[in-house]
Amino acid sequence: MPRHRIGFWYRLAAVLAKPPLVILFKRDWRGMENIPAHGGFITAINHNSYLDPLAYAHFQYNTGRVPRFLAKSALFKVPVIGRMFHGLQLIPVYRESTDAANAFRAAVSAIDKGECVAFYPEGTLTRDPDQWPMRAKTGAARVALLTKAPVIPVAQWGANAVLPPYAGAKRLRLFPRKTFKVVAGPPVDLSAYYGQEPTAEVLRAATDTIMAAVTELLADVRQEPVPAGRAEQPKGGAAEGLGSADPTDHEADGTDHENDGTGREAGRTKHEADRTGRGSGRTEHENEGNAT
Numbered sequence: 001m002p003r004h005r006i007g008f009w010y011r012l013a014a015v016l017a018k019p020p021l022v023i024l025f026k027r028d029w030r031g032m033e034n035i036p037a038h039g040g041f042i043t044a045i046n047h048n049s050y051l052d053p054l055a056y057a058h059f060q061y062n063t064g065r066v067p068r069f070l071a072k073s074a075l076f077k078v079p080v081i082g083r084m085f086h087g088l089q090l091i092p093v094y095r096e097s098t099d100a101a102n103a104f105r106a107a108v109s110a111i112d113k114g115e116c117v118a119f120y121p122e123g124t125l126t127r128d129p130d131q132w133p134m135r136a137k138t139g140a141a142r143v144a145l146l147t148k149a150p151v152i153p154v155a156q157w158g159a160n161a162v163l164p165p166y167a168g169a170k171r172l173r174l175f176p177r178k179t180f181k182v183v184a185g186p187p188v189d190l191s192a193y194y195g196q197e198p199t200a201e202v203l204r205a206a207t208d209t210i211m212a213a214v215t216e217l218l219a220d221v222r223q224e225p226v227p228a229g230r231a232e233q234p235k236g237g238a239a240e241g242l243g244s245a246d247p248t249d250h251e252a253d254g255t256d257h258e259n260d261g262t263g264r265e266a267g268r269t270k271h272e273a274d275r276t277g278r279g280s281g282r283t284e285h286e287n288e289g290n291a292t
Helices: 008-024 052-061 073-077 081-087 105-112 139-147 200-222 269-273 284-289
Strands: 026-030 041-045 070-072 091-093 116-119 151-157 179-184
Touching: 008 052, 008 081, 026 052, 041 052, 041 139, 041 200, 052 116, 052 151, 052 179, 070 073, 070 116, 073 081, 073 091, 091 105, 105 116, 105 139, 116 139, 139 200, 151 200, 179 200
Parallel strands: 026 179, 041 116, 041 151, 070 091
Antiparallel strands: 151 179
């Protein structure tokens, strides 16, 4: 797979992070052939540990298509942190925007330039007691319909056995050595939603289609059936971590300013003007990592 420009800061992060990842954890990686060799695309990833961005980033880095994570735009103004975020080419999300589509303008621009933009659609660590993906927010679907870029579902499992969700550092379990499992699937077919007005219903349906693909991959990784239904978003919960800065965080039901009042079609918005800019069975990992 061709190597794209990675940059100094990303390479520095890789030099620092890869040795402990290789030494401390085993890897079970599948589906790298589904990562596009060229052009912009989106990855949609489940989130069940503060460590799993490292597991996913290691996998994606080795494909030669490094992911660009999302972060709140305000953090880019913080000394030192802002410099590092710029160096790592993180993508600001403008949560203060009254236009939900405009909030993602930097993500749309990155995809237009041929980048991979990584979304954690749940917006936070899963609250599901068995650590299945919960009901997702609509940011990834919104950007996908704006750009018509491929959406690659990614499922991961294993980091939660090392550091369970919402567990403190005292719950860190490095030994016995755990396996980080990451699998990428084929692009999600969202063509049924192209050209439709991005109403709350359309965005919700597209989001559910994306998350169904992620959950099916995770079920295969866990060797368990897909659970019926999804856990709901926590009320009033704030997004946390890379990739979680979804400006629709306050809408637990996903009906936000999703119809943002412009009546625009998904492919027409600011995108054109802005080109400049719950099953009962548990695996061994589950039993180790369940912190709820």
